Amino acid sequence: MKITLKDVSFSYTDSIDDAILKDVNLQIESGECVVLAGESGSGKTTISKLINGLIPLYQSGTMAGDVFLGDKNTSDMTLAEISKYVGSVFQNPRSQFFNIDTDSEIAFGCENLGIEPEEIRRRIEKTVEDFHLESLLGRNIFHLSGGEKQKIACASVNATDPDIFVLDEPSANLDLKTVDDLAEIIKLWKSRGKTVVVVEHRLHYLRDIADRIIYVKEGRIECEWTPAELEAKGPEYAASLGLRSIKLVQLGGTGVSPAAQRGESITFRNLRFAYQRKFPILDIPELSLPKGKITALLGHNGAGKSTLAQLVCGLRGSWSQKRAARKLGTYLIMQDVNHQLFTESVLDEVLLGMNPKDESAALEILDSLNLKDYVEKHPMALSGGQKQRVAIASGVSSNRNLIVFDEPTSGLDYRQMLAVSATLKALANRGKTLFVITHDPELVLNCCQHVIRMDRGRIVEEYSL
Amino acid sequence: MKLDPRTKLFLAIVANSVILSAPPVYSVLMFAVPAILLLFEKKWKFVLAFFSLYLAAVLGFEHLKTMDVGRVGTLAVSTMMIVSRMMPITIVLYYVMQTTKANEFMAGMSRMHVPNKVTIPLTVMIRFFPTVFDESRAIGNAMKMRGIRLFSLHTLKNPLTILEYRLIPLLVSITKIGDELSVAASTRALAPDTRRTCIVPIGFHVQDAVVFVYCIAVIAFVVVSHI
Numbered sequence: 001m002k003i004t005l006k007d008v009s010f011s012y013t014d015s016i017d018d019a020i021l022k023d024v025n026l027q028i029e030s031g032e033c034v035v036l037a038g039e040s041g042s043g044k045t046t047i048s049k050l051i052n053g054l055i056p057l058y059q060s061g062t063m064a065g066d067v068f069l070g071d072k073n074t075s076d077m078t079l080a081e082i083s084k085y086v087g088s089v090f091q092n093p094r095s096q097f098f099n100i101d102t103d104s105e106i107a108f109g110c111e112n113l114g115i116e117p118e119e120i121r122r123r124i125e126k127t128v129e130d131f132h133l134e135s136l137l138g139r140n141i142f143h144l145s146g147g148e149k150q151k152i153a154c155a156s157v158n159a160t161d162p163d164i165f166v167l168d169e170p171s172a173n174l175d176l177k178t179v180d181d182l183a184e185i186i187k188l189w190k191s192r193g194k195t196v197v198v199v200e201h202r203l204h205y206l207r208d209i210a211d212r213i214i215y216v217k218e219g220r221i222e223c224e225w226t227p228a229e230l231e232a233k234g235p236e237y238a239a240s241l242g243l244r245s246i247k248l249v250q251l252g253g254t255g256v257s258p259a260a261q262r263g264e265s266i267t268f269r270n271l272r273f274a275y276q277r278k279f280p281i282l283d284i285p286e287l288s289l290p291k292g293k294i295t296a297l298l299g300h301n302g303a304g305k306s307t308l309a310q311l312v313c314g315l316r317g318s319w320s321q322k323r324a325a326r327k328l329g330t331y332l333i334m335q336d337v338n339h340q341l342f343t344e345s346v347l348d349e350v351l352l353g354m355n356p357k358d359e360s361a362a363l364e365i366l367d368s369l370n371l372k373d374y375v376e377k378h379p380m381a382l383s384g385g386q387k388q389r390v391a392i393a394s395g396v397s398s399n400r401n402l403i404v405f406d407e408p409t410s411g412l413d414y415r416q417m418l419a420v421s422a423t424l425k426a427l428a429n430r431g432k433t434l435f436v437i438t439h440d441p442e443l444v445l446n447c448c449q450h451v452i453r454m455d456r457g458r459i460v461e462e463y464s465l
Numbered sequence: 466m467k468l469d470p471r472t473k474l475f476l477a478i479v480a481n482s483v484i485l486s487a488p489p490v491y492s493v494l495m496f497a498v499p500a501i502l503l504l505f506e507k508k509w510k511f512v513l514a515f516f517s518l519y520l521a522a523v524l525g526f527e528h529l530k531t532m533d534v535g536r537v538g539t540l541a542v543s544t545m546m547i548v549s550r551m552m553p554i555t556i557v558l559y560y561v562m563q564t565t566k567a568n569e570f571m572a573g574m575s576r577m578h579v580p581n582k583v584t585i586p587l588t589v590m591i592r593f594f595p596t597v598f599d600e601s602r603a604i605g606n607a608m609k610m611r612g613i614r615l616f617s618l619h620t621l622k623n624p625l626t627i628l629e630y631r632l633i634p635l636l637v638s639i640t641k642i643g644d645e646l647s648v649a650a651s652t653r654a655l656a657p658d659t660r661r662t663c664i665v666p667i668g669f670h671v672q673d674a675v676v677f678v679y680c681i682a683v684i685a686f687v688v689v690s691h692i
Contacts, residue, residue, distance in 0.1 A: 052652050083654040095645035098592060098655070099567045107664045111568055112654035117664045124664075142595050156653070315606050332610055338638045339600070340607035342630040353611050380637050394611070 001070045001085060001163035001195055003028040003051055008065035010046055010055060016062045021046050022219040023065070030163075033186065033196040035206050038216035039242040039413045045168055047216065048199045050074070052166045053082035069164070084113060087157030091169040091411060093149035102139045102152050109160040123159045130188060131155050145301045147178030154185050164195045171202050172411035175301045175439045176248075179205045201413050203238075204248040207231070215241060242415045249441035251298075251451060251465070264291040266328065266402055266433055271311050273304075282307050282457045289402065289450075294424055294434040296444045299454035305437045308454070309404050312435065328402060331395035335407045337387045341379040346371060346390050349379050353398030365393050368430075369423065385416055389423060396427070403427060405436045409443045421446040466505040470573030472673040473561050479680040480557045487687045489523070489549065494683050496553035498676065499560035506564060515556055522549040567592060572663035581657045589646070596642055597635070604634045 005026040011019040020043045028034050036044040049055040056063045057079045067074045069085055087109070090096050099105040106127060110120040128134060133155055136148055144152070150170060157165065167186075171179045183205040189196050190209060198206060203213065207227045214224045230238060231246050238245060271284040282304045289295050299305050310316040313332040314325025334340055343349045350362040366372055369389045374382060379390050388408065395403050405424070409417045417440065424447045428434055438444060444451060445465070453461040468476075476498060484492040503512050526545040534542060567588050574584040608614075613630060 054648060054652065058648065058651055078656065079651045080654040080656040080659050083652055086652070088649070088652040090645065090649055092642075092645055094596075095642040096649035098588075098646070098650050098653075100592065100595065101566060104566050104568050104665070107568065108655075109653040111661050111663055112656075112659055114660045114662050117662055117666075120662070120664050142599065160653070310606075313610060315609060330610075332607075334603065334607060336603070336638065338641070339603045339634050340611070341634060342608070342611075342613070352613075380633070398611070 002030050002068075003164065003195065003197070004068040005047070005050060006066045006068070008050060008063070008067060010050070010061055010063045012059070012061045014062060016064060019062075020219050021050075024219075024221055026214070026221060028195060028197065030195055031190070031193045032211045033190050033198070033206075033209050035203065035210045035213045036197065036199045036216055037201070037203060037213055037243055038222075039415060042216045043219040044199050044216040048088075048166050048168050048197060051164065051197055052086045052088045053077065053079050057082070080112070083109070083160070083162070085162050086164045086166055087160055087162040089150070089153050089157060089165070089167045089170050091172045093146045093153065093173055096153050097141050097149070100141055102133075102136050102141060102144070105141060105152055106156045106159050109156055113160060120159070123161070127155045127159050131158070131185060146173040147175065147181065147301050150174060150178070151181060151185070154182070158185075158189075162194075164197070165189055167196070167198045167200075169199055169201065169411055171200065171205065173407075175299075177300045183209060201244050201411065203227075203230075203244055203246040207246055213246075215243070217241075239414055242413050244414050244417075245442060249445060251441050251444060265289055266291060268312060268324075271308060271317075273307055273311060273316060280457055282311065284308070284457075284459055287312075287452075287459070289433055289435055291433050292428055292431050293449045294428050294436060294447055295450040295452060296448040297435060297437045297452050297454065298439070298444070303454045304457040305454055306406065307457075309406055309435075309437055312402070313404055329398075329400040330402045330404065331398070331400035332404045332406065333388065333391050333395065333408060335410065337384075337391045338380070340391050340394075341387060344378055345376050346379055346382075346393075347375045349390055350393050350397045353394050355398075362397055365396050368426065369393050369396075385412075385419060388420070392423065392427070396430070396432070400432075402433045402435060405434065405438075407437060407439065409438065409440045414442070417443055418446065466502060466672055467670075468502070468564075468676060469667050469669050469673050470565055470569045471577060471667075472669070472676050473565060474573070476676055476680060477557055477561050479684060481554055483683060483687060484550075484553045484557075487691075491683070491687055492553045494686075496556050498679065499557050503556075503560055503563075508563070511559070515552065519549065519552050522546075522552070562591060562594060565591070566665060568661075568663045569665050569667055571661060572665070572667050575661065576667070581659070585655065585657065589643075592646070593639070593643070597639060600635055600638050600642075601631070604631060604638075607634070 005024050008021060008024045009016055009019045010021045024047065036047055038044045046055065049059060050067045053074050055061065056075055069082070074082060097105055098108055106124050107120050110123060128137065131151060131154065133151065136144065136152060141149060141152065171182055174182065186196055186198070186209055200206065210227050212224050213227060213230055215222045227246060235245050265288045268287040269285065271282060271287055272280060273282040274280040297305055307316065309332060311321060312325065313330045314322040341349060343352055346366065347362060350365060351357050351359065354362060363375065366375060369392060371386065371389055371393060374386060379387060382390065392403070408420050412420065421443055424434055424436065436448060448465060450464050451462070452459055480495040480498070483495045500512050522545045526542060526549055529538070529542050570591065571584050571588055608630060
C-alpha cells in the first residue's frame with residue numbers, strides 16, 4: 001500500500017507558526033522499506049504519527065495538508081479503521097502492552113478487529129513459527145526482557161496482518177543481539193511485500209534492508225540517500241548531520257588487560273548472586289575498576305549487567321556487601337531517571353543528599369553540569385538530558401566516589417550522545433570513578449578507557465582502549 | 466478450575482459486601498472461596514502466608530482488645546483490627562486479579578452488555594496494578610541509594626516528605642506509561658465502538674453454578690440470622 005504525504009504541516013500548538021513539520025511532501029511506494037533519520041526534535045516521529053493516524057486522530061494540534069494511505073485520506077478514517085492497514089511498534093517496551101500474558105497480547109489486535117477466534121489462533125500459530133517465539137508463549141510479560149517484549153510487540157502487529165508497518169525507534173532499548181532479531185523480522189516483512197517505515201537513530205542494522213534513508217531536519221525533508229550512498233560519504237559526514245554511524249562500530253581492544261597497566265583501582269570481591277543456588281545469575285570472583293577512569297560494561301540483555309550494578313551499588317546482596325557499598329560511596333544513575341528525582345526544585349534535589357547542607361557547593365556542582373539556569377525549576381519539568389544531569393549532580397553532591405550509569409545513551413541521537421560523553425569525561429576529571437553499562441559502541445569509543453564484557457554472569461573479556 | 470469472569474465479578478461483589486457489613490465471623494465463609502480456588506491455582510504459599518497473618522491478627526486482637534495496653538499498644542491493637550478486617554477483601558481481589566485475563570474480562574463485560582466506555586478504563590486499571598508495583602520498587606531502590614530511609618529521625622519529624630518522595634516520581638512515571646499505553650492501544654483498534662472477539666472461550670460451567678448457589682446461600686444465611 002502506497003503512502004502519500006501532501007504539503008503536510010503540523011504544529012502541536014494552536015498556531016501553525018510553531019509548526020514542527022513544514023510543507024512535507026513524501027511518497028513511499030508499496031513494498032518499500034524507508035528509514036526516517038534525524039536529530040531528536042527534528043519531526044521524524046511526527047511523520048510516523050501521521051502515517052499511523054495518531055495525527056490528526058489522537059494528538060491535538062493544528063494540521064494542514066493531507067495524508068493518503070492508498071487512495072484514502074486518513075482524516076476521513078477512524079483509528080480502528082487505519083489499524084487494519086497500519087501496524088505500529090513503539091520505543092518503550094514497558095508501555096505498549098495491554099495484557100499481562102504473552103498469548104493474549106499477540107491476539108489483542110485481532111480480537112479488537114473482531115476476527116473469528118479460530119482464525120486468530122491460526123494466525124498466532126503462524127506468527128510464532130515465523131518469529132521463533134515458542135519459548136515466549138504463556139509467559140508473564142512483566143517477567144520478559146526488553147528485547148523479548150519488543151518481539152512480542154512485533155508479533156502482535158504481525159498477527160493483524162497490516163500492509164504497512166510503522167516502527168518508532170524500536171531498537172532504543174535493545175542490545176546488539178536482539179537488534180539482529182529485530183532486523184530479521186523487518187526483513188521478513190519486506191520479503192512479503194509489506195511497506196515498512198522505521199524512525200531510528202541507530203542505522204547500522206538497517207543497512208542491508210532499507211531502500212531509502214530520509215533525513216529530516218527542522219521539520220523538513222532535507223535530503224535522502226540509499227544506505228550505500230550514505231556509507232560512501234563517510235562517518236564524518238553522518239556525524240556532522242547528527243546521525244549515528246551506518247556501519248556497526250567495532251570495538252577493538254589493545255589486548256592489554258587493565259590489570260597489567262593498572263594504577264590505583266577499586267576492587268570488589270565475590271560478586272555472586274543467584275535466585276536459586278543451582279542457577280547463578282552472577283559469579284564474579286573479582287572486579288577491578290581503575291580509579292578516576294571510565295570503564296564500560298558490555299554484554300547482552302540478561303547477561304547479568306543490571307544485577308552486577310545493583311550489587312555494586314548495595315541495592316542487592318549480603319549485609320556486608322551493602323555496608324561495603326555504603327562505605328565506598330556508590331551511586332547509580334538509572335535508565336529511567338524519573339525514578340530518582342524527588343524534590344520540588346533542582347537545588348533541593350542536590351541539597352537532599354548533602355551533609356552538611358552547603359548551598360554554595362551545591363551551586364558549584366550544578367554550574368559544572370550546565371544546570372545553573374535551572375536551579376529553581378522543578379526537576380520533572382526538565383528535558384531528559386537535563387534530568388539525567390540533575391541525577392548526576394545529586395550523586396556528586398553526596399560525595400559518592402563510584403558512579404554507575406545504566407544505559408545513559410539509549411534512544412539518544414549523535415549530538416546528545418556526545419553531550420553525555422562530555423559529562424562523563426568531566427566527572428572523571430573530578431576524580432570520580434565511572435562504570436557505564438551500555439549497548440552503545442560509539443559512546444564507548446568516545447569516552448571509555450576500559451571495557452569489560454560479560455556473558456552469562458561472568459566476565460569473559462577485559463581490555464583497554 | 467476456571468470460573469467465568471462474570472462469576473468472579475459476582476463473587477467479588479457478594480464477598481465484599483458480606484465482609485464489610487456482616488460481623489467478622491461471616492467473612493470466613495466468604496474468603497474461604499477464593500482461598501480454595503487459589504489452592505487450585507497452586508498458590509499455596511500465598512494462601513498459607515495469608516492465613517498465618519490473618520490468624521495472628523484476629524487472635525492478637527481478640528486477646529488484647531479488653532486489656533489496658535497503653536498508647537503504643539492501642540496503636541498495635543487497632544492495626545490488628547484493620548488488618549483482620551481488610552485482609553479478607555485483599556484475598557478476594559488478589560484472586561480475581563491473578564486469574565482474570567484482560568480479554569476474558571472484556572468479553573465477560575460485553576456479554577453483560579456493559580458498554581466499552583465503562584469496560585476499557587476498568588481493564589486498564591487491572592493492567593496498571595503490576596505496573597505500579599514495578600515502578601514503586603524501582604523508586605524504593607532509588608530512595609535507598611540516596612540514603613532516604615523509611616524510618617529515620619527526619620522522616621519521623623516530617624512524615625509527609627516520605628509520601629512526597631515516593632508519590633511524585635510514581636505519579637510522573639505512571640502518567641507517562643498510561644499515556645503511551647493508550648496510544649499503543651488505540652493504534653491496535655481498541656475503540657469504544659468496535660465489537661471484539663475473544664480467543665479464550667468464556668461460559669458458565671458446573672463450578673460457576675456451585676459458586677453462585679454458595680454465594681446466595683451465604684447471603685440468605687446472613688440475612689436470616691440477623692432478623
